[in-house]
Amino acid sequence: MAEEASQEEMTYKSTAVPPAAVTSVASRDERRGFMACFPDLVRNLTEVGFHKDLEEANKWFAKVLQYNVQGGKMNRGLAVPLTYKMLVPADKQTEELMHQAYIVGWCVELMQAFFLVLDDIMDNSETRRGKECWYRKDGLGLPAINDAILMEAGIYKLLKLHCSSEPYYPNLIDLFHSTTMKTTLGQSLDLLGAQSGKLDLQKYTMERYSAIVKYKTAHYSFHLPIALAMHMAGISDPESHRQAKHILLEMGNLFQVQDDFLDCFGDPAVTGKVGTDIQDGKCSWLVVVALQRASGRQKQIIQDNYGSSDPEKVEQIKQLYTDLNLISVYKKYELNNYELICRLIEQTSRGVPHKVFYKMLEKIYQRES
Structure with a gap:
């Protein structure tokens, strides 16, 4: 019984704030708009037309993105378009400008993903976001380092593609x-x-x-x-x-x-x-x-x-x-x-x-x- 009491004491539970307030900064509709841009992001970074002789690598990159960039609370990325909407008058929030804000938000998520993949390797972590760390999945190992570098490079490709004229x-x-x-x-x-x-x-x-x-x-x-x-x-x-x-x-x-x-x-x-x-x-x-x-x-x-x-x-x-x-x-x-x-x-x-x-x-x- 003493062991059970000790274990209970060592588990922290907070009930002062509803779970919705601590899990996501965005509403369901705001998240939906953000998520709708993700397929465009993947296409921008992996379309064979850019590198016709790298079809296999592009398919792998798409897999890397699907596994590592999605799945979290995405609060860092969502903070970009949500803050932008609070700073810009509603009549100036065009579809094109909001799409740019979503893309820049996804660039923050790419940064988060490449840091986490490397951090998990250095910390010898087992799980991330409720699933196996990327470097552990299917015994991948240290080649995951290259995948992290790919995601970082993706940030600058997206920024150039969508924001270079701004x-x-x-x-x-x-x-x-x-x-x-x-x-x-x-x-x-x-x-x-x-x-x-x-x-x-x-x-x-x-x-x-x-x-x-x-x-x-x-x-x-x-x-x-x-x-x-x-x-x-x-x-x-x-x-x-x-x-x-x-x-x-x-x-x-x-x-x-x-x-x-x-x-x-x-x-x-x-x-x-x-x-x-x-x-x-x-x-x-x-x-x-x-x-x-x-x-x-x-x-x-x-x-x-x-x-x-x-x-x-x-x-x-x-x-x-x-x-x-x-x-x-x-x-x-x-x-x-x-x-x-x-x-x-x-x-x-x-x-x-x-x-x-x-x-x-x-x-x-x-x-x-």
Whole structure:
């Protein structure tokens, strides 16, 4: 019975926000319009007419796109057309312009897909979005790296095809390039902390964690989609972008803390993936906070068990998190940061309407996946 009680304590359930508010930022009709563009995207990237001597490779690329780009909540991609609609007067939202916004949104989803395929390989993950990771499917293995590169290249082909005549085109190219660079540097910092062989607890600091989150997650998941929509809507003044970026990076930090928490305490049936942060020795919010609160004996438990794939050692770390009351600490952190972001939104004075930010915040607050 004691074991059952412990397991129940280690499963976090939030009921304060309806599931619909935390799973998708878009309505059913908005998602339908977005999804309707996907077949066009696949044709644009794989039509044999472009490369007549690469028919086999094009068919494979179509399979890569179908498996990896669809299937998630698509909140990053949907944020582009939804934000664009909130920034542009209704009488100027022509079918052609909305199609461009959908395509740019799908470019964000392509970026997400290529990052995730590579991330799953590096983390030796098993599942993604409730199904086998791409590199594990049918024993594919490391050739999946080339598929990720294909998806990244697809971003720039689509942008050239659909947006090259627009005045904002250089801004979009620059945003995708700079965001890829920042995200990859953040991934490097994350990986370097877990590669030294012997666990170095001195590296598990909140300062390092914040840098990883800012570059690995916040820029591409939150700042990129909104900044793209702002440029497409003709908002280019630096102060508007500065204010928006400040808020969106704070949202990105909250999102990653939630992700770290769900990696350990979430239900894989809901999150769609089996967490591996403990096994991988990641600089996770949970272990950083645990080290801040741990006694000398508890720090030794982390030293002896963190970063191991041994199930017993993993359970020791999870039990330590429970002993340190990290579920309660997390709930307080989430609420405090939600309130901070709300204050920042209210302080903005130009560029993006407050409702854009609140729509983004609504989809992540107290999320379970």
